[in-house]
Amino acid sequence: MRLSLANLSRLPADIRRPAYDVAAAQVGVVHLGVGAFHRAHQAVYLDDCLARGAAGWAVCGASLRSPDTSEALDPQDGLYTLAVRSGTGDDLRVIGSLRRLLVAPRDPSTLLAAMCDPNVRIVTLTVTEKGYCHDPATGTLDEAHPDIIADLANPAVPRSAPGFLVEALARRRAAGVAPFTVLCCDNLPANGETVARVVARFAALRDPDLGRWVEAEVAFPCTMVDRIVPATTDADRAMVAGRLGMEDAWPVMAEPFTQWVVEDRFPAGRPPLEDVGAELVADVRPYELMKLRLLNGSHSTLAYLGYLAGKETIAETMAEPAFQRLVARLQDEEVTSTVPAPPGADLGAYKRALRERFANPALKHRTWQIAMDGSQKLPQRLLSPIRDRLAAGAPIGFLALGVAGWMRYVSGTDEKGSAIDVRDPLAARFKAVAETAGPDADRLAEGLLAVREVFGADLPTDPRFTGAVKAALGRLYAEGAAASVDAATRG
Missing domain, CATH: 1.10.1040.10 (N-(1-d-carboxylethyl)-l-norvaline Dehydrogenase; domain 2)
Incomplete structure (x- = not known):
């Protein structure tokens, strides 16, 4: 038996599960880089928002490289277990905020369509520092990066995070749809400002007018994220399966501590993160x-x-x-x-x-x-x-x-x-x-x-x-x- 929406009611009483209608939750966030950290951090905050009635803030997660997460979680209706580990034991909880999973290299057009959905008002990212195709010493776009060269040559079929962001923003602009907010959740210095600089430069290389529009119209709030999330092992999977009484192909492990500090700058709207433990501040x-x-x-x-x-x-x-x-x-x-x-x-x-x-x-x-x-x-x-x-x-x-x-x-x-x-x-x-x-x-x-x-x-x-x-x-x-x-x- 496998974790799924149909099997939620069969979970033991000590396993927490989504306190909302998972199937009815509407996607309002596209997340690029749907790995373990996102599933143990931002997706949990959004799961809490959904439980408080903010039904329009479920997540469409996309991998820019590997299909592993999609292949593990698609048969589970996007559900997975978060195991919070401390010296006193493991507290298990099923997360339901991840409603759709995409694999960018397989079908970039579907991901772009998801990012252009008017209901999507935020695009979050955990693509690691290297995923921004930038020079870490200067914080500027690496214009010689192979993925950047490829995306400038063929913008409709992007490979990189900057390529997907700019192509989706360009399509929204052309369609008269307001831009989404870009929310970097990676450990970059002044991460919002760094990503704004990288994305605007990439956009300007495509079209100077598009670059100016990105600089003027797109919000890039800074954030700080903190939670230790070790890689999941086979022993972890076995422990979770024993507790659930069913298989979970890819649970995530995390420490009890979690922190999310966010610059409160979301022109298109945002979920009530302050109600679920995030810190909304003027300066991150x-x-x-x-x-x-x-x-x-x-x-x-x-x-x-x-x-x-x-x-x-x-x-x-x-x-x-x-x-x-x-x-x-x-x-x-x-x-x-x-x-x-x-x-x-x-x-x-x-x-x-x-x-x-x-x-x-x-x-x-x-x-x-x-x-x-x-x-x-x-x-x-x-x-x-x-x-x-x-x-x-x-x-x-x-x-x-x-x-x-x-x-x-x-x-x-x-x-x-x-x-x-x-x-x-x-x-x-x-x-x-x-x-x-x-x-x-x-x-x-x-x-x-x-x-x-x-x-x-x-x-x-x-x-x-x-x-x-x-x-x-x-x-x-x-x-x-x-x-x-x-x-x-x-x-």
Whole structure:
């Protein structure tokens, strides 16, 4: 027996289920990048809105790459289980807000038609940093990106997120339909502004008048999203099936904590997010900076160094006293000074809560999973606070150790000589650099520092930065990650 609308009534009493008529819910949001994070975060808030009677805010989810989510959830009428994991057990809930699933490469015209539906007033995105086809060092459109070149040549059959957004907006404009609001839910700096810049530039390359219209008429609110969502395992599926008494092909796991801070700028209307726990604010930037630098920066540092130290998960990494000290000292001594506290926020309490979340043994968040796509993440998570510290003449030892951990990781060989499965848009370039450098830390650092898309033009010419990174990378090669972290945090 499989989870479906027909089988909802057969669920055990302790499994929460949608408190509304799922089949009658009308799509008002198209979501690009319908992966685990969206299903554990935005879709849950919208499920809560639907339960409060906001019937016009169900989701049409679209994958821009893989059909896996559609193939798993279509036979389940879009239903899936959210398992909230804590030290006291797993709280299970069936989510019904995902009413339609599309696979863009199979049928881009159907996705474009969905985005042009006048009932759709918001398009949300979780396509990861690399999905915006931008230069992470500058925040501008990468006009040489293969997908951008293809979408400019054939705009009616887009491949990229900017391509789909602009083609759908152009069609709505031509039809006299008001534009949808574009709501980025990825970890980009000033994400709404960044996506606005990328999309407007792409539109202008197609047609300067269209570019001006996008700049003038389309809203791109900034957001900050926060929830730890590890990849679902076969053991997770088995646990969920045992609790449900039926199969769920793709449940999602998440921690209890969830946060969504949204700039309240929706000309076409929005769901009552403030009634279901989201924070609607005038300025997201302080929240975004707090999260990107304190949470994401620490997470990436733990991922690279923890992986090199042989740790499979973040919780396993945080069980080591040296890594506990690393996170505390990184946050307290180097990052906090670059983070203005959001209104009413207690940064000390926030950092303590982060350390507890990282250490949650119920979450099997793999270091390898977090380590993916580092070239897209490093600029905002570690390099931006490094720039602020350098401008203030302040030390960057722990931040540099995180950067060195990334360099050692993307070399593609771990401390035991085994291959690392490096998943990154620039993986081939990193491999070429590593092959040229061999086991020479200075040569590896120099080769990677020359990757402008990551480090820009300024950091590679600052000896305070290059010296700190080379020294840390040399220690990682000479002593290994565990010993390097232990030595660095004892002083």
